[in-house]
Amino acid sequence: MKISQLAAVTGVPAETIRYYEQQQLLPAPARLDNGYRMYTEKHVEQLAFIKHCRSLDMSIADTAQLLAFTIEPQTDCTKVNVLIEQQLQKIRARLASLIALEKQLTRLHYQCQHPDKSQNCGILHELVAAAHGEACACHTAV
Template sequence: MKIGEVSRHSSVPTETIRYYEKIGLLPKPDRDASGYRAYSRAHLDRLLFIKRCRNLDMAQDEIRELLRLSENPEADCQQVDALLARHLDHVRERLKELAQLEKNLQQLQKACSNTGTVEDCGILGGLSAELDDLPDRRDHDNHVPGTHRPGKP
């Protein structure tokens, strides 16, 4: 299969497929006689696995670890279960943060009188006043254990 066909079957853009190859999540395919990438069914299956993991909001390193674990099908699945448990903990923490975000946005929206000028806007005033109170969002760039919060296992 050529990359366009893999893209159509998986609904994954060709640029993303190339990116997954570049970072090692998807093995590089062989090239045919004319130099085009020649993908196999195994490439498509792995791409669909990656897509399902991404739909569960798994980070690349989590997916990489699951792929590594899947290479030893006779091994105990405890490591897979532990990885999923850590990811689920992260999702639950994120849900709490989103609930707090919803409350904050509702409070800001209540500050709007719907009358007056932008200069008098309670929402903009509230955003300007609360900038120092906003949490640092950089800790959610990666779902790999130990990277969510400093000092957390």
């Protein structure tokens, strides 16, 4: 199948497929005399695996390692578990950061006391104060 067909089957854009080839996540496909790439069912399977890993926010490097484990299934899966644990730690750290950001934005949101008068806007006042390094309510505890 051509790259456009592979893209349609997997839902992965052709540009991304080419990028994965450059990153050596996907093996180079055979080429026809006219230069068109010809992909196989193996490419479909690998691309589906890559797509799923990327949907789990796995890095290209981690995805490559996981893909290598699928090629060598007799490999000890302890390393796979370590990769997943590391990903969980990254996600948990990001969640903590997002929760802190949510609290800041919530505090900032409650600074609005005159929604119809921008010159008295508590949100803008707090943002300007924070930009000048002044303490603002958006950084204080609720």
